[in-house]
């Protein structure tokens with residue numbers, strides 16, 4: 001599968017999990033954890049492998065926006081993770097969902113088409129295989145969402 005198809009497939013999976021969450025009254029916590037794991041894996045794949053590989057003059061501005069979006073999404077996700085079962089949780093999840101959907105739309109409508117103009121099909125295919133392999137490793141490790149929390153902690157204060 002090529003890299004763009006693979007990332008769009010991840011977007012679809014996250015959107016389906018959001019739908020499941022909204023339409024189910026039970027297993028809310030488990031569904032939220034699945035959403036959090038899927039988002040953590042998706043963000044890691046893009047930040048560690050995809051964005052560095054597609055950094056060109058034509059994409060640089062869009063990638064800066066994408067990194068900013070990811071930072072915001074991880075902050076919102078961390079807010080949700082520390083407030084499961086609390087009254088403010090639903091509002092926090094709604095904010096997370098809105099930020100994620102807006103980011104997916106920007107990638108699919110602006111960044112991905114630009115990348116498809118730069119790369120040929122073989123290049124996108126090879127990159128896609130790398131992304132899939134990296135995602136498999138993270139999925140096997142499990143509980144990917146837990147890596148979000150330490151990333152969000154401020155650096156220690158110097159003495």
Ligand SMILES: [Fe+2]
Pocket residue numbers: 043046066070103107
């Ligand atoms: Fe992204």
